[in-house]
Amino acid sequence: MKRKIRMGMVGGGPGAFIGSIHRIAAIMDGHIELVCGAFSSNPEKSADAGKELYLDPKRVYSTCHQMIEQELALAPDVRMDFVAIVTPNHLHFEPAKLALENGFHVVCDKPLALNLEEAIALEKVVNSTDKLFALTHTYSGYPMIKEAKYLISTGVIGKVKKVMVEYPQSWLAKPIEFTGHKQADWRTDPKKAGISCCMGDIGTHVWHLAEYVTGLKIEEVAADLSTFVEGRLLDDDGSVLLRFQGGAKGILTASQISTGEENNVRIKVYGEKAGLEWYQEECNTLRIKWLDKPLEIRRTGGIGASPFSNFNTRVPAGHPEGYLEAFANIYRNFAFTLQSILSNEAPKAEYLDFPTVSEGVRGMAFINAVVKSSKENAQWTKLEV
Numbered sequence: 001m002k003r004k005i006r007m008g009m010v011g012g013g014p015g016a017f018i019g020s021i022h023r024i025a026a027i028m029d030g031h032i033e034l035v036c037g038a039f040s041s042n043p044e045k046s047a048d049a050g051k052e053l054y055l056d057p058k059r060v061y062s063t064c065h066q067m068i069e070q071e072l073a074l075a076p077d078v079r080m081d082f083v084a085i086v087t088p089n090h091l092h093f094e095p096a097k098l099a100l101e102n103g104f105h106v107v108c109d110k111p112l113a114l115n116l117e118e119a120i121a122l123e124k125v126v127n128s129t130d131k132l133f134a135l136t137h138t139y140s141g142y143p144m145i146k147e148a149k150y151l152i153s154t155g156v157i158g159k160v161k162k163v164m165v166e167y168p169q170s171w172l173a174k175p176i177e178f179t180g181h182k183q184a185d186w187r188t189d190p191k192k193a194g195i196s197c198c199m200g201d202i203g204t205h206v207w208h209l210a211e212y213v214t215g216l217k218i219e220e221v222a223a224d225l226s227t228f229v230e231g232r233l234l235d236d237d238g239s240v241l242l243r244f245q246g247g248a249k250g251i252l253t254a255s256q257i258s259t260g261e262e263n264n265v266r267i268k269v270y271g272e273k274a275g276l277e278w279y280q281e282e283c284n285t286l287r288i289k290w291l292d293k294p295l296e297i298r299r300t301g302g303i304g305a306s307p308f309s310n311f312n313t314r315v316p317a318g319h320p321e322g323y324l325e326a327f328a329n330i331y332r333n334f335a336f337t338l339q340s341i342l343s344n345e346a347p348k349a350e351y352l353d354f355p356t357v358s359e360g361v362r363g364m365a366f367i368n369a370v371v372k373s374s375k376e377n378a379q380w381t382k383l384e385v
């Protein structure tokens with residue numbers, strides 16, 4: 001009999017924006033329940049978070065090590081099934097490895113790790129333990145992104161020739177990391193974020209969209225990264241030329257200093273027969289621009305949408321579905337897959353539609369290649385994976 005999947009969380013305590021997003025997304029469809037957590041490296045803050053979430057105080061822990069150890073000691077029908085890791089980049093690897101090696105599945109925020117070496121090591125652990133691992137590349141969860149992927153995979157627009165992806169925002173246009181801003185502080189710190197801020201934080205999102213939607217792997221990049229804010233240690237803007245397998249070309253731009261922008265994620269894919277266009281600020285719409293007939297508009301939940309799009313749609317057409325629902329699709333599909341495994345059933349293809357550790361490794365390889373290329377005056381650089 002299928003049951004709710006029990007979730008533990010590492011990180012996501014007081015002041016952590018992404019922690020609440022993960023919790024909302026996880027419980028949205030009623031298949032997952034939060035049962036425990038180590039919400040902060042500060043035991044008092046972790047306890048406070050547990051109180052706010054109405055958790056049993058005995059299952060609110062001071063460290064991820066304590067959580068893994070004590071949850072493992074509980075009866076199988078009580079202990080958590082998986083761990084959600086919602087910490088800064090440098091704190092992804094150890095909790096994920098510890099959870100996997102002790103028999104727990106993992107959902108992890110992106111990017112996968114602090115560096116490519118950690119990512120490759122973590123992929124080996126996932127493969128050796130045979131546990132589920134999901135990576136929260138949120139934007140792949142939108143129904144019309146899945147519609148675009150379906151149209152390309154079934155040959156509707158013909159062979160892909162050109163891909164354009166962009167993610168402009170402006171929240172780091174000023175040096176707010178020097179004012180005590182927690183989210184800005186760790187993202188601009190190489191010890192916590194890794195070798196890149198902008199490309200690691202948001203560039204990886206549109207890199208993932210480009211590969212996910214087209215089904216094509218990026219083989220080489222030529223990048224130009226910039227740091228516009230004085231005193232900042234990592235990049236806050238970048239432009240990247242892309243070469244895909246099969247000959248398609250692309251352009252990726254990501255910027256955290258684009259004045260006035262919010263989170264204006266966009267993707268355009270041009271094939272031999274038609275082009276596709278989607279952007280987050282009108283996320284329920286996918287535009288199909290035909291070479292020889294009028295513009296076609298597809299809508300979330302609308303007539304003619306694909307099975308994958310409809311599977312990830314919750315409400316009737318015309319009712320907006322957005323960021324939280326897209327995020328929740330990753331958790332729901334992960335939960336459906338895990339429920340199937342626990343019931344000794346084969347997961348449906350729709351259930352398996354969530355980013356995995358392998359995509360996380362490619363994301364880290366993308367960051368490495370972009371940073372290396374930029375340092376070498378935009379030399380074409382292969383992804384080392």
